[in-house]
Amino acid sequence: MSKILIIDDEEELVELLKDELHARGHEVLTAYDGIAGINLAEKHPDLILLDVMLPASDGFTVCRTIREKVLCPILFMSARQSEADRVRGLTLGGDDYIVKPFTLRELMARIEANLRREQRAHYVNKEQKRTKLYFGILELNLIERTLTINNQNIILTRREYDIVEFLGMHSGQVFSREQIYEKIWGYDADGDSNTVVEHIKKIRSKLHTADSETEYLSTVWGIGYKWNKIRGKDAL
Template sequence: MSRILIIDDEKDLVALLKDSLENKGHIVSVAYDGESGVKKAYEHPDLIILDIMMPEIDGYEVCKKIRDVVFCPIIFLSAKQSEADRIKGLALGGDDYIIKPFSLKELLARIDAHLRRERRAIYLNEKEKRTLLTFKNLSIDLKARQVYINGKLVSFTKREFDIIELLSLHPGQVFSKEQIYEKVWGYDAEGDSSTVTEHIKNIRAKLAVVDPNVEYISTVWGIGYRWEKFV
């Protein structure tokens, strides 16, 4: 059971989604405009479904207002179909972008997938329960703050390890340079997100020396970076 917030001005659609999610056991709250949505987002739901085309405050602006303090998955719903609109939504901190009209079954499946990912991330972040992450040939000891490839220690600076920790705890999730900078350096840090690019470059170079055939951090062009999932 999860707490889900729907922010959308289409009341018939909201009613359909609310009924469907409640039938799956979720607790659902709703807001029919951006301003009310911002206020309800501060109640920290487990997932937010956010329409883009709303009067006064649109979904993009809502996401910008809440993303610094709300860390749950945000799924954009929109009739806007261009690549530029999708990229903008993801770059602002959205985790998914679904175009209207959509399949209800697909939306529910994506909601379940994001909630599962969040539960895994919370579990991984409880370092008493798990302190070692493993991806292909690479192991990350979160408690000791050390990285090994095929048993060989690879040295990283504090900032480099902080980036590795952030990305690897959320495999498959895309982080913009701005998000990485804010989470690793802090909101009040002097400088800008361009330094993230250099740190990612250094991390990749160090990993490639020991494991040149595996790409652990990939670039999502126009958006940011993600830690690769391995099965």
């Protein structure tokens, strides 16, 4: 059973989703405005369904606020269907974006796909013999899903961390943005590889702010990106 938080001001839709999720064995939390949603996010849900057009605080602002506190998948539900809105939602830390009106069957399939992907990620980390990766003064904790530079915690969104972990686990290997997108978001995600570029920019900015002397993440022009091999401590 998973705990799912619904943040949407359409009461009929919320009740419909709540009944369906309960029938599937999930625990459901509900909020009808952005502020209430931010507060309920502190209850550590396993997945968040988030509307964009909300009273009190819009969905993009809610996502930006809670993404620093929660690592669970965030699935946007919105009548706003432009590419710019979808890309914005994904780059702010969203994991998926479904346009209203949608079928209940499609939404449930996306929810289950995101939950399965999250469970696989936890399983892989648990099975890793190494629990930490070191690159110079940078430490990547695969169990706690944290990144520190010189003992300073670097706040990453869930997707930013996923990208860093994936590239770090394959340091020295070059991946195209399409390969990164398919690995992190999955083949069935509603978006495109352009969001990888935006995430990489934000990751680089955060790393540079903490350590301007080391190039952890490189662009291989015409091909993609790679995490550089930097001598550090032996992994534990």
